[in-house]
Structure formats: C-alpha cells, structure tokens
Amino acid sequence: MQIFDWLRRRSIRSGLHRNKANVQNRKPVPYEKTSTIGLLYAFSDQGELNTLISFKKRLLKEKKKVQMFVYYHDKECPSSPHYKSFCKKHLNFFSLPKDRDVFALINTPFDMLISFNTTFSLPISFISAASAANFRIGIEKEDTYSLDSFDLTFHEQNPTVQTIISSFDKYILKINTG
Numbered sequence: 001m002q003i004f005d006w007l008r009r010r011s012i013r014s015g016l017h018r019n020k021a022n023v024q025n026r027k028p029v030p031y032e033k034t035s036t037i038g039l040l041y042a043f044s045d046q047g048e049l050n051t052l053i054s055f056k057k058r059l060l061k062e063k064k065k066v067q068m069f070v071y072y073h074d075k076e077c078p079s080s081p082h083y084k085s086f087c088k089k090h091l092n093f094f095s096l097p098k099d100r101d102v103f104a105l106i107n108t109p110f111d112m113l114i115s116f117n118t119t120f121s122l123p124i125s126f127i128s129a130a131s132a133a134n135f136r137i138g139i140e141k142e143d144t145y146s147l148d149s150f151d152l153t154f155h156e157q158n159p160t161v162q163t164i165i166s167s168f169d170k171y172i173l174k175i176n177t178g
Contacts, residue, residue, distance in 0.1 A: 028135040028151060029111040031172045038110040038133060039068040039083075041161070042121030048161040052116060053082045055165050069105055071123050086123075095122045106130050112137065114168065115150070118159045139164060 037059055041052055049070065059066045068083035077085040090099035097103055106127055113133030117124040128138055129149050138150045139159045152175075154167040 031112075031175070034064060034111040036065045036067075036108075036110045036112070038105070038108065038113040038131070039066065039116065040071075040113065040124050040127060041068070041083075041116040042071045042073070042119060042124045044119050048116075048118070051161045051165070055161070056082065067105075067108070067110075069127075071121055073121070091123055096126055097123065102127070107132050109134065111135065114138070114164070116161050116164055118161065118164070137168060 039052060039056060041049065043049060052068065056066050056068050070080075070083050070085045072078065072085055072087040075088050077087040077089075079085065084101070084105075086097075086099060086102050088095075090097065090102050092098040097106065102123075108131075110131070110133040112135045113128065113131050115124060115128040115136070115138035117128065117138060128136060135152070136150045137152045137154075139154045139156050140150075152171060154164060154171075156163050156167070
C-alpha cells in the first residue's frame with residue numbers, strides 16, 4: 001500500500017507541475033466584473049445537487065456564464081442538461097484525469113472557480129489545484145493530499161452546499177463593498 005500511495009503522490013505532483021503556469025498567471029476579477037464561473041461538485045446527495053443547480057440558475061440570472069461539473073464516483077455518468085459529468089472511466093489508475101474533456105475543464109480560464117467538495121474527492125481536489133481559474137474558492141479540509149490551493153477558503157465543520165453558498169454570499173459581498 002505504501003508503494004501505491006507513493007506512486008499516487010508522485011503522479012499528483014507531476015500533474016500539478018505540468019499545470020504550474022495555471023497557478024502562476026492568476027489575476028482575480030472583482031465579482032461585479034466576473035463573467036465566467038465554474039462550479040465543481042463531487043456527487044454525494046441529490047438534494048445537495050438540486051441546491052447547487054438552483055445556485056447555478058441564480059448566477060445565470062445575474063448574467064454570469066456558468067459551467068457546472070459533477071463528479072460521480074461510479075463507472076458510468078448520468079447525463080443532465082444542467083451540468084457536465086465525469087466519473088471513474090475518465091480517470092487513470094491513480095484517480096487523476098485522463099479524459100480530454102476534464103483537461104479542457106482544468107485549462108478553462110474561469111474568472112472564478114467554486115469547489116463544492118463537501119466530502120473528500122481526489123479528482124475534484126486535483127482539478128481545483130490545477131485549474132487555470134483566476135480566483136478559486138473552496139472549503140478547507142484535512143485530507144491526505146492537501147491539494148487545494150484556494151484564494152478564498154471557508155472553514156466549515158460539516159460543510160454542505162448551502163453553507164458554502166451562504167459563505168460565498170457573505171464574503172463576496174464583503175470583498176466587493178470593502
């Protein structure tokens with residue numbers, strides 16, 4: 001098991017190193033000028049997913065271009081008109097992306113990327129860390145890989161999609177009003 005864990009960590013570092021330019025070229029955009037937003041979610045509950053879909057609709061009403069991506073920890077991905085999905089078949093042996101659509105997501109320069117990784121999910125953590133997004137938002141988790149590199153981190157004991165949305169509303173308003 002230690003060899004596998006070592007190989008996984010090495011693969012993660014290699015993947016992040018390839019996307020090093022994504023981390024170095026970030027330029028935050030004020031929320032009122034934000035035009036593109038990416039939402040990431042590791043599926044755990046249909047109610048939580050419905051809450052996230054409602055949040056996406058709210059952002060669309062605010063004239064934001066929103067792309068939502070949901071990771072399913074299964075071999076097959078359900079399809080939806082509300083989001084793009086990916087699953088285990090889009091990942092390599094180490095649970096890292098191997099699919100070009102997932103790499104396209106990583107290389108999309110969103111003005112803002114919000115990670116709703118309420119339960120630890122290595123693929124979501126890796127995408128968050130490697131993303132070309134200008135401003136990354138997420139929750140702090142104590143996990144074995146500590147990949148997430150957020151510009152705005154929420155500290156929640158038992159995070160839910162709704163608590164992340166509430167924190168987002170609270171802090172983005174504070175940042176924009178000074």
